[in-house]
Amino acid sequence: MPLKRPLHALCLLLLAAASAVAHEDDPKLLDRVPPYVGPGYAPGAGLPRPGRPARLAPAPPGGSTALVSGVGGGDVSFPAQGVTLVSWLPLGQLDPGSTSGNDCWGYVSGSGREYALIGLSDGTAFVDLADPSDPQVVSFQPGPPSLWRDVKTYQHYAYAVSEGGSGIQVFDLAAIDAGTVSLVNTITTGGVTSSHNVAIDTQSGYLYRCGGASDTGLRMYSLANPAAPQYVGAWHGRYVHDAQIVTYTSGPYAGKQVAFACGGFGNGSVGTGLTILDVTNKNAPVVLAQYSYPGGRYSHQAWLSADRQLLYLDDELDENGTLPTTTHVIDVSNLSAPVRVSTFTNGNGAIGHNLYVLGDRVYEANYRSGLRVFDLTDPLHGVEVAAFDTWPSDDHDAFNGLWSCYPYLPSGLVLGSDLEKGLFVWHVGTPPLAFDVPGGAPTRFDAAGDAFTVTLHEAAPGDLLAGSASLWLDAGAGLVQLPLVPLGGDAWRADVPATPCGAEVRWFLGARDAGGVLWTYPPEAPFTSLRSLASDAEGVYFADDCESGTAGWTVGAPGDDATAGTWELGDPQGGLASPEDDHTPGGTLCWTTGLAAGVDVDGGSTSLVGPAVDLSTASDPLLEFWYFFDKKQVNPQTIDRLRVEVSVDDGASWTLLESIQTTSHASEATWRFASYRLAAFVTPSATTRVRFVAADLNVNSEVEAAVDDVRVVEALCGCGVAPGCAAAPNSSGSGCVLSASGAPALGLNDLVLEASGGVPGQFGVYFYGAAPAAAPFGDGTLCVGGATYRLQPPVAFDAAGHGSRALDLTAAPAAAGPGAITAGSTHVFQLWYRDPQGPGGSGFNLSSSLVVDFCP
Numbered sequence: 001m002p003l004k005r006p007l008h009a010l011c012l013l014l015l016a017a018a019s020a021v022a023h024e025d026d027p028k029l030l031d032r033v034p035p036y037v038g039p040g041y042a043p044g045a046g047l048p049r050p051g052r053p054a055r056l057a058p059a060p061p062g063g064s065t066a067l068v069s070g071v072g073g074g075d076v077s078f079p080a081q082g083v084t085l086v087s088w089l090p091l092g093q094l095d096p097g098s099t100s101g102n103d104c105w106g107y108v109s110g111s112g113r114e115y116a117l118i119g120l121s122d123g124t125a126f127v128d129l130a131d132p133s134d135p136q137v138v139s140f141q142p143g144p145p146s147l148w149r150d151v152k153t154y155q156h157y158a159y160a161v162s163e164g165g166s167g168i169q170v171f172d173l174a175a176i177d178a179g180t181v182s183l184v185n186t187i188t189t190g191g192v193t194s195s196h197n198v199a200i201d202t203q204s205g206y207l208y209r210c211g212g213a214s215d216t217g218l219r220m221y222s223l224a225n226p227a228a229p230q231y232v233g234a235w236h237g238r239y240v241h242d243a244q245i246v247t248y249t250s251g252p253y254a255g256k257q258v259a260f261a262c263g264g265f266g267n268g269s270v271g272t273g274l275t276i277l278d279v280t281n282k283n284a285p286v287v288l289a290q291y292s293y294p295g296g297r298y299s300h301q302a303w304l305s306a307d308r309q310l311l312y313l314d315d316e317l318d319e320n321g322t323l324p325t326t327t328h329v330i331d332v333s334n335l336s337a338p339v340r341v342s343t344f345t346n347g348n349g350a351i352g353h354n355l356y357v358l359g360d361r362v363y364e365a366n367y368r369s370g371l372r373v374f375d376l377t378d379p380l381h382g383v384e385v386a387a388f389d390t391w392p393s394d395d396h397d398a399f400n401g402l403w404s405c406y407p408y409l410p411s412g413l414v415l416g417s418d419l420e421k422g423l424f425v426w427h428v429g430t431p432p433l434a435f436d437v438p439g440g441a442p443t444r445f446d447a448a449g450d451a452f453t454v455t456l457h458e459a460a461p462g463d464l465l466a467g468s469a470s471l472w473l474d475a476g477a478g479l480v481q482l483p484l485v486p487l488g489g490d491a492w493r494a495d496v497p498a499t500p501c502g503a504e505v506r507w508f509l510g511a512r513d514a515g516g517v518l519w520t521y522p523p524e525a526p527f528t529s530l531r532s533l534a535s536d537a538e539g540v541y542f543a544d545d546c547e548s549g550t551a552g553w554t555v556g557a558p559g560d561d562a563t564a565g566t567w568e569l570g571d572p573q574g575g576l577a578s579p580e581d582d583h584t585p586g587g588t589l590c591w592t593t594g595l596a597a598g599v600d601v602d603g604g605s606t607s608l609v610g611p612a613v614d615l616s617t618a619s620d621p622l623l624e625f626w627y628f629f630d631k632k633q634v635n636p637q638t639i640d641r642l643r644v645e646v647s648v649d650d651g652a653s654w655t656l657l658e659s660i661q662t663t664s665h666a667s668e669a670t671w672r673f674a675s676y677r678l679a680a681f682v683t684p685s686a687t688t689r690v691r692f693v694a695a696d697l698n699v700n701s702e703v704e705a706a707v708d709d710v711r712v713v714e715a716l717c718g719c720g721v722a723p724g725c726a727a728a729p730n731s732s733g734s735g736c737v738l739s740a741s742g743a744p745a746l747g748l749n750d751l752v753l754e755a756s757g758g759v760p761g762q763f764g765v766y767f768y769g770a771a772p773a774a775a776p777f778g779d780g781t782l783c784v785g786g787a788t789y790r791l792q793p794p795v796a797f798d799a800a801g802h803g804s805r806a807l808d809l810t811a812a813p814a815a816a817g818p819g820a821i822t823a824g825s826t827h828v829f830q831l832w833y834r835d836p837q838g839p840g841g842s843g844f845n846l847s848s849s850l851v852v853d854f855c856p
Contacts, residue, residue, distance in 0.1 A: 019481035031146075035099055036421045039825040041088040043526060044133030044518045045221040047472070047510065048481070053632030069190050082386030083371060086132050086413065086425040094118060094125040094422055095140045103150045103197075103354075104417035104504060106409045107158065114638050116415045117158055118140035118423050119149030124160045124171070125423075126181050132413055133518035133543055136680045139181035139542040149454055150197045154207070157184075157226045161195035161209055168198070168209065168221070168229060172549070173398075175846045176830055183269045189231040190219035196241055203247035204257050206232075206282075210240045214266050218243065238275055240300040241252075241261045245279065246308065251334060256280050258288070260311055260332070262299040266761030268500065272299040274313065274337050293328055293340040302330075303357045308339075309333045312362055314352035319397040320627055325352050329380055334356045334406070342380035346372060350395045354404040354656050361385075363428075364413060365402040366788060368393040371416055373428055379601050386428050390418050411515040432463035432513040433520030441530050441673075443624065443713065444538045447501040455490040456511060465512040472526065473507035475499045475534065479526075482536050499534035501717035502620070504675070506531050523670050531675045533622065535715035536853070539743040540750070542712040544612040545584045546591060552611030553591070557651075557691065561604030565594035565703070574708055583626040584679050590708035592628075601696040601703040608692045612650055613712055615684035617747030617856075623690060624675035642705050643693040646678055657681055671708070678712075714767075716855050720745045724772060724828055728780035731837040732801055735780075736847040744854045746809055746823055754804040755831050755847055758797040764833030764847075766791040766805050768819075772828050772851065783849035784828045789819035797833070823856040 078085065091098045098120035107115040107126075116127040116135065123142040127135050143149065144164030151160040158171040158181075167188035171181050194212030200223070209219040209230050217236040221229035243261040248254050248688055252461035257280045264272035273292035279285045293299075302309055313328040339799040350369035351727025355362055360376045370389040376384030391401035398418075406415040407428075416424035434457045442452050458464050469484040472496040484492040508525030512518050521527055544552075546569060555567045572592045582590035585835055590610055595603050615621050629642040641661055645654040657676045678684055690710070696703040721744060727735030736758045742750035753766055773785030790813075795803040815818030821827060831847035 020048075021406055032100075033420060033793055034089045037092060038090065040090045040093055041085060041527075042134045042423070043087070043520065043524075045520065046133050047526070049133075052575045059697075067581070072169070077392060078389055079289045079392055079630075080388045082373070083414075084427040084431055084523075086427055087135050087387070088424050089127065089135060089137070090422040091120065091420075092422075094127070094137060095120055095123065095829075098123050098542040100147055100419050100609045101220045101403060101417045101422050102148055102419070103404045104156075104406050104415050104423065105153060106406045106408060106415055106797070107150050107153045107173060107176075109173065110156070110225075111429065113176050113177055113408075114289040114409050114411055114413070115173075115176060116425065117151045117153070118415075118417045119151050119160065119162070121145060121147060121149075124149065124151055124158070124169070126158075126171075126173075126176065127423060128176075129409075129411075129413065129425065131516050132411070133516070135423070135425060138176060141169070141171060141181060141183055141328060148196055150195070152198050152199050152200045154202055154205070154223055155226050159198055159200070159207060159229070161198045161212075163196060163212060164193050165193040167193040168195075168207070169672040170227060170229065172227065176733070184227050185229075187221070187229050187231075190221070190234065192216060193217075196488050199243045199244070199245050201245040201247055201257060203249070203525075206245070206257070206279075206333070208243060208245055208259065208279075210243050211263065211268070213485065215239050218261065218277075218279070218829070220279065224654070235277060235279070235285040237287065238265055240275070241268045241299070243491065244303055246304065247700075248308070248508060257828075258335060259285075260302055260304065262313065263300055263427045264299060269298050269317070269504060272296045272315075273331065274299060274311070274338060276332065276338060288335045288336050289332070293330065295323075300352075301354050303355055303362075305357055305376070305379060306359060311338070312355055312357060314355050314364070316353060319349060319351045321349065321397055323362075324348055325350050325369065325372070327352060327355065327362070327364070327382060344374070344380075346374075346384040348372070348395050349397055349438045350401070351397050352400070354773075356405065356407055360408045360537050361407075363405050363407045363784075365405040365416065366403040367391070367403075368398055370402045371414070371424075371426065373406055388416075388424070388426060390421055390424065391415065395845040413515070413517075418716075426516060430459055431519055432482070432517075433457070433511050433519040434459075435509045435511070435519070435786065437509075437521070441532075441679075443475070443532050443711070444715075444729040445496045445499060445532050445534045446503055447499055447503075447534045447536055447717070450496040451500045452494050452496075453487070454484065454492050454494055455511060456492050456509075457490045461486070463513050465514055465516065468510075468512040470510050471495070471507060471511055473505055474529075475503045475505045484511075502715045502822060504531055504622075504677075505534055508709065522673070524672070528672055530673055531624070533715040535717060536720040537716040537718050537743045537745070538854075539618070539745050539748045540711065541615055541618060541714065541748070542611075542710070544710050545587055546582065546708050546710075548588045549585060554609040556606070556694075557607035557609055559605065560607050562601050562606040562694075562696065563603035565599050565601035565694075566597050566606040567591055567593055567608040567692075567694070570595040579628050579671060579706065582706075587708075590706050591692075593704055597658055601694050603696065605693050605695040605697075608707065609651065610690040610710065612689055614686045615712065616686040618684050618714050619679070621678050621684055621712050622675055623657070623678055623710075623712050625674070625710040626671045626673055626708045627660070627692075628704070629653065629694070630669055630702075630704050641695060643695065644674070644676070646676075646682055646687040647689045647691065648682045648687065651689050654691060655681050669708075698826060716743055716745050718824070719853045719855030721853075722851045724830075724851045725783040726782050727757070727775055727848040728845060729839055730757070730759060731839065731843045732837050733757055736831060736845065738800070738829065738847045738850050740850055740852070744852045746821075746854060746856055748808045751807045751809075753807060753829060753831075753850070754802070755795075755833075755840045756800075756802050758801040758803055758831075758833055758847075759835050760797050760799050760801050762792045762834040763796045764803060764831045765794045766831050768827045770827055771824070772849075777846060778832075778842040779835060779838040780846035781829050787818060789813040792831045797830075803833075821854055823854055826851065826853050828852075
């Protein structure tokens with residue numbers, strides 16, 4: 001949310017805005033707050049794109065240019081549904097002197113490159129979207145100070161107007177691809193030089209200045225010479241706040257140029273409504289209809305349907321705390337007799353401000369509820385299908401948040417301009433590319449080198465930019481890009497190079513679509529990343545996917561005082577800002593604060609305390625888990641956090657690991673990964689516990705949290721399990737194959753030998769020795785040489801041919817004596833088993849073998 005500023009700064013801001021007021025008692029002035037100050041979101045910064053050199057990102061505070069991990073430097077999350085944040089440039093990045101944003105528009109150069117144009121308090125910014133995930137400000141052109149500015153384009157020119165006066169600024173965009181935008185003219189003809197808006201009929205080539213003073217209507221300009229608009233006429237029957245002007249090319253109005261003007265008398269609020277004008281003759285415009293729709297308070301802006309039969313209109317003042325955001329649908333098939341035929345709403349209380357129709361969708365910029373997209377399959381009853389909230393704290397009927405939007409770029413990207421937060425670039429709808437890691441992201445990589453399979457799905461053939469699918473990883477020496485290897489269809493292989501044992505590898509997957517947008521796994525990479533241990537083996541001290549009940553976990557701790565939203569185990573209820581499902585692949589349950597929809601933490605803190613874990617033999621244990629945390633609040637107070645704490649005295653005292661806040665770029669209800677080296681904070685003990693504390697201590701906030709897939713692990717170096725000799729066929733099939741679970745670590749003592757493919761109903765005996773061998777024996781091969789040691793008692797194969805045995809390193813023969821297993825030793829394990837019907841006729845066989853290196 002916007003950061004606080006001193007009172008005198010706020011006063012100066014109000015004085016500057018008041019110098020150019022759109023209309024008397026304009027309520028926008030009453031709701032002004034200082035702009036957001038903090039990081040934006042440009043995930044493509046520093047990441048090369050095929051065919052384009054990398055642009056290195058500046059180093060983050062206290063970090064390197066490698067991989068930014070953990071939470072962001074700000075404290076804003078954006079609830080979203082069906083909308084993906086591609087990039088975000090705050091006001092300070094558009095122009096350091098700007099204190100507010102206003103209207104936006106798009107432009108496509110002759111080369112096909114797309115640009116965003118955004119009005120600011122002190123001028124107009126031109127932003128290159130060649131890399132939509134790393135937009136670049138090409139030019140900032142100063143203009144008269146004003147809260148209100150509007151910009152439109154025609155051919156290779158842009159035209160900006162404002163309530164601050166100075167007429168029409170004309171900018172030449174012919175050389176914008178080369179980084180040059182030139183102010184080539186300022187047009188002050190046509191009376192008062194202030195304007196509230198500018199509209200262009202690109203079919204006929206005429207520009208219209210709207211409003212700017214009480215009872216000021218339309219001033220009309222020919223763009224026959226687009227560098228020098230020529231004033232040709234005016235209509236001042238009413239104040240015009242905004243207008244759409246079109247040329248009809250067929251039907252009963254063919255050849256007519258028609259203006260659909262929103263406004264009224266005075267400042268537009270008296271007799272407010274819709275005026276339909278025939279402006280074909282600029283010297284004598286004709287009023288075709290004057291229509292006041294029921295309940296009108298301030299007719300603000302409107303846009304035609306694609307077939308020009310309906311007009312969708314937003315009223316800026318009808319949302320009054322009782323009436324929700326309302327879109328008025330007016331039948332304009334008969335230009336002389338418009339009539340409202342319907343309204344629709346999403347039930348939200350925010351103010352509807354600017355809307356644009358594209359095909360069967362209407363895109364609405366509704367101030368504090370942000371971008372709202374409605375499906376118009378039924379053109380009279382729009383249904384909300386997507387949303388992105390740029391003012392997360394509330395949806396009140398106040399003049400903050402999203403000012404306007406622009407959905408007409410050929411790429412399909414949608415632009416948004418925000419009063420306090422600047423320029424947003426979005427993708428609306430199903431992402432063209434989607435990553436997944438079957439079975440979940442690996443938490444461990446083999447130090448000698450590893451590989452894992454990922455899926456990369458294209459929504460349509462050709463969506464993937466060739467050569468862009470990559471694994472990005474950082475093992476401590478900087479960010480490295482490695483190409484993914486195609487395996488056919490949606491399957492790809494990610495190859496992980498050899499990495500020093502014990503290193504923590506931070507990684508993410510990334511690919512660009514045909515338009516250059518970067519899509520990643522996890523979705524907020526590279527600002528958040530996945531972390532995996534590089535090791536010869538992994539020791540697991542604790543693992544809970546939350547699917548087996550609450551055993552060992554405790555809700556509540558001394559000092560807890562939350563009145564609602566305490567921790568519960570269950571299936572989470574999804575929303576704009578909370579995940580629909582738990583994190584475990586194929587799972588259902590997680591720990592969450594309040595299972596019922598709409599319930600959040602209220603009135604204080606709630607604690608979730610984990611079971612005691614014995615880490616007395618661990619040297620460098622790693623706590624890792626997946627979490628979700630969101631807070632919606634008016635100001636970025638730091639008191640509402642998700643605290644992660646550890647205790648080594650069974651809960652008598654606690655040490656803070658991190659106080660988690662939301663990421664500054666978060667745009668989806670996504671699970672995030674966190675990990676901590678516990679030995680950096682405490683000395684692990686036999687009674688180590690972890691605690692998660694969700695706190696709502698700010699009266700103007702909503703706090704939601706969830707935790708899943710909690711593990712405590714350790715990288716084991718100098719040990720491992722490798723296959724030895726192969727199995728021989730038996731009466732059940734291709735042979736009995738040996739595998740292992742757990743870790744070959746003396747301190748953990750959890751190694752389990754597992755056989756599959758044995759003979760159902762028969763028995764066998766596990767044995768081991770220090771030397772490998774390869775000698776025929778029975779129907780198989782004896783892979784253990786020298787002295788051998790049996791692990792008693794025998795095991796029996798179940799109906800599926802499985803038979804397992806836990807290796808107890810504290811018991812004979814492994815504990816002491818000739819068969820002792822010690823740290824640094826290597827032993828070969830195998831299973832002898834009965835097979836009366838075996839192919840060799842000996843009556844017995846042997847499994848494949850495992851070569852095990854043991855560590856402390």
